[in-house]
Amino acid sequence: MKNPVLPAVEERAEELAALGAVNEKLGKLDDSAAKILRDTGVIKMLQPARYGGAEAHPRDFAETVMRIASLDGATGWVAGIVGVHPWEMAMCDQRVQEEIWGADNDTWIASPYAPMGVLRPVDGGYVFNGHWQFSSGTDHCDWIFLGAFLGDEDGQTLMPPRSYHVILPRSDYTIVEDSWDVVGLRGTGSKDIIVEDAFIPAHRAVPFSSMMDGSALAASGLSNPTYAVPFTTIFPLGITSAVIGIAEGALAAHLAYQRTRVQVTGTKVKDDPYVLFAISAAAEEIKASRISMLENVTRIYDKVAAGGEISFNERAASRRTQVAAAWRAVRAMDEVVARSGGNGLRMDNPIQRFWRDGHMGMAHAIHVPGAVFHVAALTDLDVTPPPGPMLSMI
Known part of the structure; x- marks a missing residue:
């Protein structure tokens, strides 16, 4: 289609x-x-x-x-x-x-999902408090998803932790201005969010487990297979796709600049076999990242569309593919940026902005390879599920 x-x-x-x-x-x-x-x-x-x-x-x-x-x-x-x-x-x-x-279906919803708040149960719902970082695009959103743990009547987190996604209107949270001063992705406006004693009706506190076990989908009445793709495949999809796209942008900007560039030695880039080799190698690595990312989500979609279920092992392998694709693309981007010369890194050249944006994107928690690769390897060795917090990104 x-x-x-x-x-x-x-x-x-x-x-x-x-x-x-x-x-x-x-x-x-x-x-x-x-x-x-x-x-x-x-x-x-x-x-x-x-x-x-x-x-x-x-x-x-x-x-x-x-x-x-x-x-x-x-x-x-x-x-x-x-x-x-x-x-x-x-x-x-x-x-x-x-x-x-209901009134405007163009309304945007922000996040983050990191469980930096606590829900305290009260009659009809919860009282909510917390402080979150990294709410991308938040200035243009009128509602927000915020991650939280369920607390007791005193506001102390229950053990073992129970994770929730809490939904609030713009009137119930504060965007902290001047809280986004970073090296890359500066234009995302990923500012801090503060919530103080907001009342949350019970229907606006979503157990994260319901997104993971399929019960939310079952209750929704939705039949489109898109909604049967696991949360841990869909949520990273937007972020990892952005990083791969950034690497593609860096490559395109590099090629536009190199077409007429003459190096300090007097050699045209078009006549330098070493730079040309690096450009081609990087282009293939970035393309491989794109292909693996798209093949991964398509394969999962096709399976759920046929009525199948995605196993934990498949979720772990999917996450490994996503993380590896992002790292492969950014490493390739580094190779072309390193061959862009000093003028390629001037602030009026978009190459340097793509470079900074790509590395900032790699700092997101979903791109940290340690736990994801660890879990994926354990599942390959029939250790399923692995223990502890390593499950959170799978």
Whole structure:
């Protein structure tokens, strides 16, 4: 099936690329960049059809995020993260879906999911407190998912921990200005969030286990296979796709610059076999990252579409593929950036922004390979499931 959004993105490609430096200077997406994401329908790709969404194949979503990130890393990153949230919201309580999308189905939802808050039970729901970092695109969102642990009546975390995703309107949390001052992805505006004694109705506190065990999907009535893809495949998909797209953007900017470049030795880059070898090797590594990423999610989609279930071993292997794809793409990007010369790293050259954005993207928790590779290897050795917190990223 044809990607329903990518042609619209291509029509706005020059605008998106031109806004990269603007976003970075603002420290968040410029309103024009956010409007392009709205106009093209990127954020609604995984949104349910009953609220104007495309219910798109996750492969199409990944391809679209990669293309946007190849034009501007920050815009691609926001598209990848904010664009995943409608997928989860589609399986939440119908009451909160109506609260968010009933009057305006273009409403955006932010995050983060890190469990940095505590839910204290009270009559009818919970009292919620916490402080979170890294809420990407949050200035353009009117609702938010926040990670939390369930607490007791005194607000102390229950053991063993029970993880929740808590849904709040903009009036119930504070965005901390000037809390996003980093080396890369500056245009994402990934600011801190603070919640103080917010009341959360019970229907807006979602047990994370319900997303993992399929019970949320079963209760939703959704039949599109997109929603049967595991959370730990879908959530990283937007982020890893953005990183691969950023590497593609760096390669494209490098090639544009090298076409007419003459090195200090007087040798044209087109006549330097060593640089040419590095360019080709890097291009193939970045392409391999793209292919493995898309093949991975397509294979999982095809299995659930045929009525199959994704085993823990398959989830672990899927995560390994995602993490490895991101690392492969960024290593390849480093090879071409190192051959861009001093002028390639001037602040008016987009190569350096892609380079910084890509490395910042690798710092996200989902790209830390240690636990993911450890678990994947254990499953290959028939140790399933492995113990402790290593499960959190699988």
